[in-house]
Amino acid sequence: MDSLKQRRTIRKYQSKDIPADLLNDLLESACRASTVGNMQTYSVIVTRDAERKKRLAPAHFHQPMVESAPVVFTFCIDLRRFSQWCRQRKAEPGYGNFEWFVTGAIDTLLVAQTFCVAAEERGLGICYLGTTTYNPDQIVDVLELPELVFPLATVTVGWPDENPPQVDRLPLEAIVHEEVYHDYAPADIDRLYAYKESLPENHQFIAENGKETLAQVFTDVRYTKKDAEAMSKVLWETMKKQGF
Amino acid sequence: MDSLKQRRTIRKYQSKDIPADLLNDLLESACRASTVGNMQTYSVIVTRDAERKKRLAPAHFHQPMVESAPVVFTFCIDLRRFSQWCRQRKAEPGYGNFEWFVTGAIDTLLVAQTFCVAAEERGLGICYLGTTTYNPDQIVDVLELPELVFPLATVTVGWPDENPPQVDRLPLEAIVHEEVYHDYAPADIDRLYAYKESLPENHQFIAENGKETLAQVFTDVRYTKKDAEAMSKVLWETMKKQGF
Numbered sequence: 209m210d211s212l213k214q215r216r217t218i219r220k221y222q223s224k225d226i227p228a229d230l231l232n233d234l235l236e237s238a239c240r241a242s243t244v245g246n247m248q249t250y251s252v253i254v255t256r257d258a259e260r261k262k263r264l265a266p267a268h269f270h271q272p273m274v275e276s277a278p279v280v281f282t283f284c285i286d287l288r289r290f291s292q293w294c295r296q297r298k299a300e301p302g303y304g305n306f307e308w309f310v311t312g313a314i315d316t317l318l319v320a321q322t323f324c325v326a327a328e329e330r331g332l333g334i335c336y337l338g339t340t341t342y343n344p345d346q347i348v349d350v351l352e353l354p355e356l357v358f359p360l361a362t363v364t365v366g367w368p369d370e371n372p373p374q375v376d377r378l379p380l381e382a383i384v385h386e387e388v389y390h391d392y393a394p395a396d397i398d399r400l401y402a403y404k405e406s407l408p409e410n411h412q413f414i415a416e417n418g419k420e421t422l423a424q425v426f427t428d429v430r431y432t433k434k435d436a437e438a439m440s441k442v443l444w445e446t447m448k449k450q451g452f
Numbered sequence: 453m454d455s456l457k458q459r460r461t462i463r464k465y466q467s468k469d470i471p472a473d474l475l476n477d478l479l480e481s482a483c484r485a486s487t488v489g490n491m492q493t494y495s496v497i498v499t500r501d502a503e504r505k506k507r508l509a510p511a512h513f514h515q516p517m518v519e520s521a522p523v524v525f526t527f528c529i530d531l532r533r534f535s536q537w538c539r540q541r542k543a544e545p546g547y548g549n550f551e552w553f554v555t556g557a558i559d560t561l562l563v564a565q566t567f568c569v570a571a572e573e574r575g576l577g578i579c580y581l582g583t584t585t586y587n588p589d590q591i592v593d594v595l596e597l598p599e600l601v602f603p604l605a606t607v608t609v610g611w612p613d614e615n616p617p618q619v620d621r622l623p624l625e626a627i628v629h630e631e632v633y634h635d636y637a638p639a640d641i642d643r644l645y646a647y648k649e650s651l652p653e654n655h656q657f658i659a660e661n662g663k664e665t666l667a668q669v670f671t672d673v674r675y676t677k678k679d680a681e682a683m684s685k686v687l688w689e690t691m692k693k694q695g696f
Contacts, residue, residue, distance in 0.1 A: 212481040212570055232624060237456040239621050241565065242580040245674060248622055253629045260631050284633075289626065290670075293641050297667035302677020306684040310585050313554070314605060317561035318580075321485065325569050326456055336486040336562075341554050352632040361558060377483050378492055380476060382533065385497045387504050388596040389528075397537050423541035426534075430489060433546020440550040 211329055216374045218333025221366025225278050230330065238323035243315045249308070250316040251286035252323075253351045253359075254279060260350070267346035268339040268362065277364035282340070282347065283320040285312035287452075288356035304356060309452040313360055320361045333368035336361060342439050344446040355451040376404050455573055460618050462577025465610025469522050474574065482567035487559045493552070494560040495530035496567075497595045497603075498523060504594070511590035512583040512606065521608035526584070526591065527564040529556035531696075532600035548600060553696040557604055564605045577612035580605060586683050588690040599695040620648050 235252065243249070255261055256279055265274045274280055287308055291301035303312075324334045340347060340362045347359040382400040392400070404410060410422050417425045427433070479496065487493070499505055500523055509518045518524055531552050535545035547556075568578045584591060584606045591603040626644040636644070648654060654666050661669045671677070 212566060213484055215484050217486055235624055235628060239624065239627060240457055240459050242461055242568070242578075244580075244582045245670065246619055246621075247670070247675075248627065250627065251629055251633065252627055253631070253633060255631060257631055289636055289641070289644075292636055293645050294667040294671055296638055296641050297665035299665060299667035299671040300677070301671055302675075302680050305677075305680050306688055307585065307680045310557070310604075310687060311582065313557060314561060314580075314582075314585070317558060318565045321562045321565040322456060322569060324486070325566060334486075336488075336558075338488045338555065338558075341551065341558070354633060354635060357633060360554075375490055377490075380479055380483065383483060383492065383494065383496055384479060385495055387497070387499060387501055389495065389497060389598060389601060391598060392533055392536055394540055397533070397540050400533075401537050421541035421543060423538040423543035423545075426489065426491070427538055427543040427545055431491075431546075433544070433549075436546050436549050436551045443554060444550055 212325065214374070215328055216372050217335050218366070218368045218370060218372075219273050219335050220368070220370040221273075221277050221333065221364075222369045223278075224367050226332065226365065226367070231279065234323055234326045234330065237326040238319045241318040241322040243318070244311050247290050248315065249285060249287055249290060249312040250319050251284045251289065251357060252319070253282040253284060255282065255351075263350045264347065267343040267350065268337050271337060271339065273335050273337070273364040277335075277366045279365045281320075281323070281363045281365060282351055282359050283316050283361040283363070284353060285309065285316050285358040285360055286356065287312055288354060291356060304451045306452060309358065309447055312358070316360050320363060324363060327365055331367070332365055335364045337364065341443055343442070345442055345449075348446060348450065353450070358447060358450045358452065376407060378404070456569065458618070459572055460616055461579050462610070462612045462614060462616075463517050463579050464612070464614040465517075465521050465577065465608075466613045467522075468611050470576065470609065470611070475523065478567055478570045478574065481570040482563045485562040485566040487562070488555050491534050492559065493529060493531055493534060493556040494563050495528045495533065495601060496563070497526040497528060499526065499595075507594045508591065511587040511594065512581050513586075515581060515583065517579050517581070517608040521579075521610045523609050525564075525567070525607045525609060526595060526603050527560050527605045527607070528597060529553065529560050529602040529604055530600065531556055532598060535600060548695045550696060553602065553691055556602070560604050564607060568607060571609055575611070576609055579608045581608065585687055587686070589686055589693075592690060592694065597694070602691060602694045602696065620651060622648070
């Protein structure tokens, strides 16, 4: 499992395809992930068709991986299949609500991440696209997702055509709390973010964006409050439109 | 990676403790999971203290694993640490909204599941407790979670003291959709659920609950609409209370 510690996201792929047998094997492993009540409240949409990838691209702000990866996976919350089964079995399902949106999200992400770990173990490279929760309405349209199905995570997959350096992570003491949450004193924050702030690539990042601090690159450029509030609205409305 | 396919949830643990070094090693691996903008919007609360486990137990409907596992992990969405860093760096964070609740949930669950895969690879047994999203308000209290921190997934971990049979899963064709979502015809549902419905343990489950179909055990007993609606309200209110 040393591969887990060595992992890095891959955004450039060889043009070589991925055998369907290998993908099925990875998906079989993924579906062994824990699932609430063994209900498997997820579906996976597999996009290989160039035309369909082209239609997906705008929803992902034209990140090149969508069109350059041989396969794009969209992991969706799915309470529809289970609800249909209930209705065919004289049972009245009650899964169109916020609780099951969140519970379904947990199921879905456990499968998505197990798939990714298995794929990387077999030498494939993966990239999660955070854009899925920015433009879920567009993805619903392109992938023809019906009621009680919601797109949550998109993963592009292919044979690596790059070997990027591993990016930094916060020290473990920043993440782990013993027994109860221990709030951070200003000096803790300074210490925990010191390494990240010392990195030459982050100094460059600040300069390129004409900002004073690395944090400002996040709040003013990459992930602004204004964008988040607009996306919250779309996310909420799409969740409602999909019947949750 | 055959271990992924052989995995099963473990609910009974030996009394043997787990070395802190091993847990740290697993957490280091887990934190290598993909994370949006390398922001690591999660925290992990580690519960070892018997008294604290006892206080957590009611929130998890007294499932025995909470008190019998040597260690209980609560994986939390955390936009607090990042926001504090922003404020200390002349940057105004905008992460107290629904978009970042969902984005933080994705980050959190990728770490949780990577941790579980790594733990199982090292011979540990794990169990996810779905109850975390049922009673988040109680967990917030017991673990003293401040604003912008939200408990999403609880995992009990220990050395296995049982070897249960592997449970069924739906066939892959129930989960995977090529290019677009293909809705299920009634005959599809019958075929895809046939194996599950044929299992002796599920026949017993129907009989024990005095129901006519397996689906009714879910809708009328295990996961009712009434409960889900009440839990949706608590989940929503707790999310708001925590500042999202």
